[in-house]
Amino acid sequence: MRSRILKYSRVAISLLFLTATGFLFLDFTEALSAGLINGVTWIQFVPSLLKFLNVLGLLALGFLAVLIATLLFGRVYCSTVCPLGILQDVFSRVSRFYTTRIRRRRPRYRPSAPQNLLRYSLLGVTVAAFLLGSVFLLNLLDPFSVFGKIFAGLVRPVYYAGNNLLADVFQSFGNYRFYHVETRQMTVLPLIFPVFMLGLVGVLAFRRGRLYCNTVCPVGSLLGLVSKYAMFRIQIDESLCTRCAECSLNCKAECIDLKSNEIDFTRCVGCFNCLNVCSRQGIDYRNHWFPSDRKPAAASEPFICDAPEALPDGSDAKMGISGDCDVPVDTSEQGQTHPPGNTNPPENPNPPGKTHAASAQNGERRDFLFRLTAYFVGFSAASRALKSQAQEPGPDRRDDLDVEVTLPSTIPEKKNFPVSPPGSLSLQHFMDSCTACQLCVSACPTHVLQPSFLEYGFTGMMQPRLDFHASFCNFDCVRCTDVCPTGAILPLSMEQKHITQVGVVRLELDNCVVQTENTACGACAEHCPTQAVRMVPYQDGLTIPEIAVEHCIGCGACEYICPTRPYRAIYIDGNEVHAEAIPPIIEELDYTPDDDFPF
């Protein structure tokens, strides 16, 4: 199979996926239906696998489709569907533009040895941790979730700002077609990780193409193991190859080694760039399970090994239909003549010396490991310092209360657990299933869902929580349960949502303005959708809040709107295990219609 179509289709599909997936994490207008969102995330490997395990859903078989596709065509997933992979291709493309247009040099990748120890260790540790019940490493390394963190955490604020700027311009002409979207709820601290990952992925992609995918990404490593046995694999045709090295120099995965004429297909991401740069069909995408009969000689070509001058003669080196680039046949001892296509080897194909490359890679690996370690050490130190500071109440940027409080409240809030989204069953289930992709954070219409910093502990970083200082959970909304791609948040019907208790209300009357200032308020009861907070007679004709925890669903409207600072008089403590609230008791209203005028 050989056609320029391959690369162009790859580019077209990948741009479609990048745009669609990127938009999922940016949109605030609810432009996409939940079904459409699920369609885009269905084929994402790790989320789909987790969803399959969480809900045992036969619909969540996207990961199987990826495995089958990989077994047939190699790691095409990495170049068409994986948003982080495509994002790296964008960086590489920019890098190429920079090299050719600005530095006026010829862009090139150098073939390199695989980082087998590192990549299989990371894969092994990730799989082992997952089998032991922790998704922490998937949280850190799953490409979809990393992409989500980068887009929702770093690109979304820019997108919102752009929208708001546009809204400002229109507004200044008296046009309210675009509306402002609030950004004050966003917090900075959880973004440390996405910034680090964007830096890592960006720098690696800029300099070394898909090195991240072939070194760090556990999905890449896993699919690499499968693609080794793929039906269609890319292979060098000795009879036609002129050893011009174009393919090798253009390989983002750095997996075409012309010194041995080997292609390390475990690292090939199926971008098909090599096919298009080859002027002669010297490199080909070929069916290895059912080799085509049209080119028997080429199909059965064994690969040469070390010595570049020792090229096999296509006519007599029949080794059956091995054709497997992983099983190179050492023909260097045999006297060989140059095949016709290889009479004019390029002057300087410049395959780098293996020792040189290896030492450079060792340096980079050390550098990478050092940075990774430094990051975690620094992060834990910073987080510990901040956690101790967090006891001290400070001004909250997310707060839209813009007037100074005259009489500060005195009793600190006592919260035992963070509040996980409705449908997440329990903190345990949620923390064991959520890879913190931030899709629900982006989709949440009220912005109550925010990435956590340390509320779930270090291993739960960026897993979303309900932040009632940012907003509150809309009673008639199940958006997050509809879009979660991993099953960490399971779907809820509206009726179920109305009785799903994610936390319970706590009331501290010593902070309440009705008691401290003897003035009317009732903001909490006003916002309560279930009358778990209601106003009861107090003194001087005033009413004061009273709570009925059995009716509380933990939506946080009371906490959000409570005007006391620094501590609120009413707040939600998360449920470790979600419970069922008793629906509000509805009594018949005693009212006799009267069509008279009482004045």
Added chain:
Amino acid sequence: MKRRDFLLKSLGAGVFIGSSAAFGGFSSVLGAGRTALPYDLVAVRGGSAPNMFDKGIAALGGMKQFVSKGQSVIVKPNIGWDRTPEMGANTNPELVGRIVGHCLEAGASRVYVFDHTCDEWRACYRNSGIEKAASDAGARVVPANSERYYQDIEISKGRRLTAAKEHELFLETDVLINVPVLKHHGGSSITVSMKNLMGNVWDRRFYHRNDLHQCITDYTTYRQPDLNVVDAYRVMMRNGPRGVSVEDVVTMEAQVISTDIVAADAASSLMFGLQPAEVGHIRLAEEMGLGTMQLDNLNISRLRM
């Protein structure tokens, strides 16, 4: 129409671009050129909300008593909650649509409809039915969800609320028609016309923190609507202002129309079953001279459909 010191705030860069524009503010539409109104207050009973308005406004001489050709108008309903019309938590959408229609018929150049909602604003606009009803009738339904739409105002006669941020459209629009829904309110006993104006302001928590009733009254010293139309077609009698179920709601089929905001609220509170003096802000408003709750002294038209 000028607007001064319009700040084009850019979030990302924090860039401020000052542009020259200015504001006019509400002109006194009750001034020269208009005939005196035949009644101080019109109360209507026994019909659909829009039909009661048709009859009530006709008794006052039609909408052209309040809106002149070419004027811009704000129709300010209660859209506070993500609730459907049957719940009685928001103003009747058909009534809002009908009032918009009357304004445009009277020659209004633009009619704006918006509210600073409590629940998520898009859900409120959508599920209240008001967005559709108002824009179908020809209004511009605009957002009020961000602090950037709000401008600083000083409330010189305020006792507790002496400064606030008010939606910028109030500063440049000619006529304000206040269209509250009458309902129970856990914090302020009932919510009618004066309480409805809390949706004009950005920081509602300040009210709750600093004597709710006084702040509601203070804002009224700054801005008196040109007309108040109290929707009491469906009335939430308990569990307000949000309501728990339709069981909280009765179909009262009533409407109160008045230029006197205190009188409108006093009449409405009587319909609800409360003495006006029991409601803190109504009592305070009369004390501060914003209107009267002594309905006996008023010229009232009582209409039945």
